[in-house]
Amino acid sequence: MTGPPASGVRVPDGAGAGAAIELDGVTRRYGEHVAVRGASLRLAPGAIHAIVGENGAGKSTLLKLAAGVIAPDAGVVRVDGVPLRPATPAEAARRGVGMVHQHFMLVGSFRALENLVLGSEPVRRGGRLDLAVARARARALMQGAGLSIPLDAVTSALTVGERQKLEILRVLYRGARAILLDEPTAVLSPLEADELYATLRRLAREGRTVAVVTHRLDEVARFADHVTVLRRGQVALSRPSTGRSAEAERELTRAIMGGEAPPEVERPPLAEGAPAALVVDGLTVTGAGGRRLLDGVTFAVRAGEIAGVAGVEGNGQRELARALAGLEPRAAGRVAVGGLEISSWDVRARRACLGVVHEDRHAEGLLAGASVGDNLVLGDLGDLPRGARGRAAEAALVARRVARFRVEPPDPARLAGELSGGNQQKIVVARALDRVAPAAPGPGEATRAPRRAAAILAQPTRGVDIGAAAVIHAAIAGAARAGLAILVISADLGELRRLCHRLLVMRQGRIVASLPPACSDEQIGRAMLGLEAA
Template sequence: MNPEYDLELSGITKRFGATLANDHIHFGVKKGEVHSLIGENGAGKSTLMNILYGLLRPDEGEIRLGGKPLVLRSPKDAIANGIGMVHQHFMLSPSLTVAENIVLGHRPPGQRVLWKPREMERHLEAIRRDFDVDLPLDAPVSSLTVGLMQRIEIVKTLYRGAKILILDEPTAVLTPQESEELFHTVRKLSQAGHTVIFISHKLREVMEISDRITVLRAGRSVDTVNKSDVTPRLLAQMMIGREIRGLEPKDTDRGPVALSVEDLAVPGDRGTLEVRGLSFELRMGEILGVAGVEGNGQTELAEAVIGVRRPAAGRIEMQGEEITRMPVGKRFERGLAHIPQDRVKEGLILDFSLTDNLVLSIRNGPPVSKHGVIDWRAAQTVSRKLIADYQIKASSPEEACKNLSGGNMQKVVVARELSKKPRVIIACQPTRGVDIGASEYIRRMLMEMRDAGNAVLLISADLDEVMELSDRIMVMYGGRKTGELLRAEADEHKLGRMMFGITESEEAEG
């Protein structure tokens, strides 16, 4: 055991049936450091942190805290030993106030009763002061932004006495400004002697906030490095075991209008308008990125364009033809393709084979179908070619899609949609939850479609992705367009303000 480490996991092994999720992993953190844990999906990060938080028990290995062996049977044991975890999906009660959510279910040490308002307020004020965390304690959680909700979760772990905080993908739903506020809090925690384990796939953020970085690959520890000794490109190479090629966008001539949206209003599931008076144009030969915190009308916009949600008002044209109320199938026949944001619920039939899923959208015509009858030999020929072209890892074309990794599932969706030779592609969160290697490949495919003269509407909550791929960027907030910028004009500050609802005119004034 290394005496430098305040917390050390040694030889951690965890199996789920035949799957070896953690293979003798060694992970050690020093008191007061920000230590990032990175790796592709399936690398073993979540399993390792669930073991550290007491949600799972290791099959082999040892945890030591302060040099002493530590056995964690539940999260209660972890909390009792000063280990807290802020999950990606918050666990808050919307109807309760901030203060009530923080103290809910927790009896402060030495107190026999759960609720002592004066003691609680004194404790919370000390946390807010020490870590410079501003929270409206009397406000109901339902009225707060996502960034404030995350602060509640952090203060909640501190209120329970956490000295080691695990932050799981903490910036996934934050604006750039909210991310900066989070980093400010993390630095304050580190300066006060708290240890932060930061789990993220955003390498730029990892490089900004970390002291040291541990890389996992295929359930094993690859290396632990000082931030000053590596670059984002080297970290990516360590994660996937090969060199990553950077994307180099080409300058292309924009063609005629591919998609025109005019004064569009779209109701959500509850009947309230989620898209309000939205107008924009997408041209052939360009990628128009739609940026914004999730839940600001992006999903409803995509559903209205592909035809599964009826607009309350407005007009949609594709290549000069109105499609506002055109059936979904006819839109696809006219050259529309859709990469859905949820591949499991919307993109695939998991129990069906790769072949079934790959030919799903072309099953009614040649070369797959003749006179209404599917030619399965031709279907297999098509699927084998797509599996090879899109580098999909599967045992055979007849393997069920449910057996594939997330990245390979997404490749199946992308292969099917782009192989139709569409003219307009609606790509919703195209690389969400996929490995760096698969993400790189999918982004490259979208760039190639654009370079070939097609149009791509890219809807993504990943601001880095939007800025990397887009020719123009439109920002949505509250169902409205708050601004539109060329890629050369865009930076995180401008986009972040628009994501908060500050319009271009207000940005210029401010």
Template sequence: MTAPPSPEIAAPPAPGGAAIELDRVRRSYGAQIAVRDASLRLAPGEIHAIVGENGAGKSTLLKLAAGVLAPDAGVVRVDGAALWPATPAEAARRGVGLVHQHFMLVGSFLALENVVLGCEPVLRGGRLDLAGARARAGRLMQAAGLEIPLDVPTWSLTVGERQKLEILRVLYRGARAILLDEPTAVLSPLEADALYATLRRLAREGRTVAVVTHRLDEVIRYADHVTVMRRGQVVLSRPAVGWSTDAEGELTRAIMGGEPPPRVERPPLPEGAPAALEIAGLTVIGAGGRRLLDGVTLTVRAGEIAGVAGVEGNGQRELVRALAGLDPRTGGRVAVFGVELSSWGVRARRARLGVVHEDRHAEGLLLDASVGDNLVLGDLGALPRGARGRDAEAALVARRIARFGVEPPDPSRLAGELSGGNQQKIVVARALDRVAPAARGPGEAARAPIRAAAILAQPTRGVDVGAAAVIHAAIADAARAGLAVLVVSADLGELRRLCHRLFVMRKGRIVATLPPACSDEQIGRAMLGLEAA
């Protein structure tokens, strides 16, 4: 892109919110066009939702608006002046802040240190002015309705608090336009409501707010304007009012360009199904003697899909890590079909217990490795050697790509180049296909029952309706074949649709076991430690 004429650059930042215009912008990655001649205006005082399928170009569009990427063609304007040079520093100087889908925080730093990282205030002599930073951060939090403990290590914050910390960071840098990529992907409904209350407050102050999300109920409840992208193009942009009674269906059809996939139904639970995953008295003690898990006891039967719900930070992540063998147990027993997990070697454990962690970037993928390498990560030791092994590996990769519809279906592409939803398909495909390769679909001949279990944390985090249906169908098929599945999710709708029972966690304990037909109020009261209504 050539530099725009200087008069367009010279316009000073305007007060209030920053109006952002993307005028016929295009962005390619090699032969793949991620954004194609897209035009969009983000206005001050509004919450603008951007929706679309995985790979539709939503995140790329936000990165163009925030100077993280430069357009190959077209122009991005902030307050009428072209964003040039197209860099994050210039965008920040002009009042544009981006909150990435995956947190950009240093876990060992204090929350306050993350707030000022890169724009540290200094006193005479070059000393860091943390007292001044704390006072300014406090004023910003009060104005925005944020509550974050600033003097604790960032790793100790809940996911919801870290999301707020990212918003505080961009506000501290003077952001007048706040762009958020999938901010509620792993938040509970209560945390999501609190986040949107903050965003509404910022919009009322005149700031520009744009949110990329797959949660269409949020769009209907909170957005002032909605833009739909499909295959890199803007196909619909309108005020978020005047929908029919089937608003979610209208949006889904606009996103997919047709009718949505049928909803996946949970499979029937076989009578007399044996206990498959048994957790008894599981205890994990963290730093300072704090009980992260406090005697967790539950059983999941063969062919059952059980769900774990709770406000983030109440032991869900520790439960998954302890079951995966990543965090040491202080006490308790974990067994799959009667065999204690600790008695297995690594290879046997992988064959009996598939695990998907909540953060695919930190714990699920090698972003600089190929799609193919990621799909067989941990499996190569079980394949034959030599030419037979290479053929078996290629066949395994091809099967997993086809079964989960990974796009593009190119095993040589780097995993980091794929959309978030297709990255999620990779980690779910690897975990489920490893322990349930014989999962059968409707109409297929019966096969031997699977004597294994899967622990799936946020299995559809950041994925669109179509991709979620693929993942849900794979979970249901695996359960039909006898797999015991424990799903940990912040999406109560997902848990209700998929699961036979719901476990509610609070302060590292299972505090309630509820049927999927229970009300939001029942789940919410259990999450908060109140008596059932």
């Protein structure tokens, strides 16, 4: 036994060195679909290894093979030179391999501390959980890892960023020598992402193996030691990271897409004198204990305008989206779209005139056990005719949304839960935007006039690749050109700068600044931290 790491948490034998993982010619099929095809890759200790590729390229599947979550149909996975058999998460964990999944694997009704130690609980005589020891180990781990969460909070009440941190802490608590993370920064603010990579760098320097699936090429350039590109389940490129340069980014982009990147979407011009189409006045949400989660939020977005909301995660962004969608019963204040009070509308009128994408697509946007087609028309069936005409109209609507947003694979009968995270996000955005700003009707569809209204989009490109982000950005710009007021809530400042006409900065449930997209990072950062403008 080499002794515990600096965090004070006991770890498996040999945890002082990382676990070398080799995937040798691995293939994994799901029915007729080949997710990974003959891929070979070595994850070496002491380095951060980035794995990138388009949605559906096989990145998550590759990580699950390495972590024993699924077994290869062909090829072999080795840990420290020895085949991983049986290919199970328990065997992988026993040999020092831990995985942080893209979608949370937490018990919402448990406290954070209980989730952290679940399956590895310290116990007293009689088998009772020793909370004092669990809390001491958890605090030491958080201090050593530089990740902090409220241990006594119910997990369902944590922000998305806090739940992501908890997932990472769970793996570290079990002393993993190889840490595999699937899109760990997709739910984190830029500052939180930097802090996470600082933690991963410390772990790599201690000799651990670190692999990260990401869509953010700036993360690859800034933090990765080695990068592997997957395309259609095969390794298209694998080399040491060469840092930040335009040529290096172009090379990765070409490898990811099999060609040149799509052009950036141009921000649509904003007409002078455009009327306010989304008006929010004194919006307030009070949480448990009387704490104000939203505190008198007031702003207006004009028809055709794209306004961005920036802020450190947990400063009211989630509550803002929910309150505007009418899902926050504790909300007070005035919200109007197109001059009409939302509170005076029935549910169908709200749905028709206000498209909403929430930050957590699995909790508030997608039915994983339903088909792609059913997910694409959730909430729309009441607007379609009955009988054979209705079934034909539904099929045409599904086909148009699949084509418009390039959902892959384009199979409406497939379960939504079987798609990659990025393609699941396309479904959620397609349903929200196409409902309030439909494109030209497809074959067999009746012509529909665009419904001038508003769209609230929370983290619209979270976890999606370059090509998918371009499709979603084009749809957002198109909705603005059709006269919609668009509110984009995003942790990606680059996305907000490219898309938006202005940026609203949130802090502690308030709008504290309205800035032009060309403002400096320092200006935005100071506003986020509550400091006076530079």
